[in-house]
Amino acid sequence: MAKEIGRLHSFGLGIEATSGTETTSDVYIPLTAGKLIPQVTKVTQENGLGVIDQVSDSYVTQKMSEFPASGNVKHTSIGWLLLLAFGTSGSATLVETGVYSHAFSRKNDNNHPSATVFHLNATQQEKSVYHMLQNVDFTFEVGEKAMFSLSTIGRKIQNTSALTTAFPTEEDFLVNCMEVKLADTVAGLTGATPISIQRATLSIQKNLLQVFGTSTGSGCEYEFATQHNQAFAVSGDFELKMDGKTYQEIFEDGDYKVMQIKLVGKTLIGATEFPELTFTIPKISFESFDTSDTLDEIVTQTIGFVGMYDAVNGITTSASLQNAKSTQYA
Amino acid sequence: MKPTKREELTEAKEEKRLEKFTFPDFGTIEAENLEEATKIYISKK
Numbered sequence: 162m163a164k165e166i167g168r169l170h171s172f173g174l175g176i177e178a179t180s181g182t183e184t185t186s187d188v189y190i191p192l193t194a195g196k197l198i199p200q201v202t203k204v205t206q207e208n209g210l211g212v213i214d215q216v217s218d219s220y221v222t223q224k225m226s227e228f229p230a231s232g233n234v235k236h237t238s239i240g241w242l243l244l245l246a247f248g249t250s251g252s253a254t255l256v257e258t259g260v261y262s263h264a265f266s267r268k269n270d271n272n273h274p275s276a277t278v279f280h281l282n283a284t285q286q287e288k289s290v291y292h293m294l295q296n297v298d299f300t301f302e303v304g305e306k307a308m309f310s311l312s313t314i315g316r317k318i319q320n321t322s323a324l325t326t327a328f329p330t331e332e333d334f335l336v337n338c339m340e341v342k343l344a345d346t347v348a349g350l351t352g353a354t355p356i357s358i359q360r361a362t363l364s365i366q367k368n369l370l371q372v373f374g375t376s377t378g379s380g381c382e383y384e385f386a387t388q389h390n391q392a393f394a395v396s397g398d399f400e401l402k403m404d405g406k407t408y409q410e411i412f413e414d415g416d417y418k419v420m421q422i423k424l425v426g427k428t429l430i431g432a433t434e435f436p437e438l439t440f441t442i443p444k445i446s447f448e449s450f451d452t453s454d455t456l457d458e459i460v461t462q463t464i465g466f467v468g469m470y471d472a473v474n475g476i477t478t479s480a481s482l483q484n485a486k487s488t489q490y491a
Numbered sequence: 492m493k494p495t496k497r498e499e500l501t502e503a504k505e506e507k508r509l510e511k512f513t514f515p516d517f518g519t520i521e522a523e524n525l526e527e528a529t530k531i532y533i534s535k536k
Binding site for chain 2: 171185186187188189237259325326327328329330485486487488
């Protein structure tokens, strides 16, 4: 490949109908950083050979790839990442002319959707199948755009051709337009007063496992046979100025709360509706509480939380995305 | 009979809405999906 800057690199995702079977790209995702990197495991030959030299051979035993990436949360492309995170996306539901809602819910099995990841630059094109989401972390900081960072794991990288980059037309979510609510029940969110925070994070961990096995054909097998998401975990934290003991007492008392994080876009996509991304966590527990102690600055409080499985609503978290996409994420 | 609000919404949902895709160094193309947009792009570039 020619020497070139990172801006010439593009990354696409295509949701696979059958995990591990290549598909075409559904979307190219604008990123602030991203790379498709080989993950090769090797074992070395370190037996004593009558010399003081340590290593005499190296053998490849596993071939995979990793796709770490980060970018701004945008109102159309983020849906593909939410599908990989949650496992299920419902049909697009009409909100008003030209505006649709997409519901993402946690698929209750260990075979969540996978994607073929595509990487192209000015001179070279690559692909890797069977990528599943290891984790996605959202960062919301006032004064900034909402950000995500993620990592996916898939099979080895292969060369490909005939890829064409095209990005959806979409806008960023500003954290200044974000609304955070805490309530005692999901129904109570509607009437709850939003709280003004300065920063929040939300993480979804999927604890991937790759199953490697002995050869089932001719030759050696270096790639995983199957890959599975395991325990689904949600956590995060939020920071705000310290002006009372409300959150400290919730932490001390061990009360559960319902949390909703709602991002709202700035440009109308219908007659009255804006893009929206809403995370609802019906049962959070404050697992940590800390305050800053810098002498010359207003004291802040940081509350760490863990999303719990809520048997009443049957979820740990769900997401709803409102945009102009009229077809299902699939 | 006049359609109910729900029926109107269902009909509206069935309309195929085009999405916009931006091709680097080329411009924006409206199509049903990325695959269709790419076909149009290749025919035009």
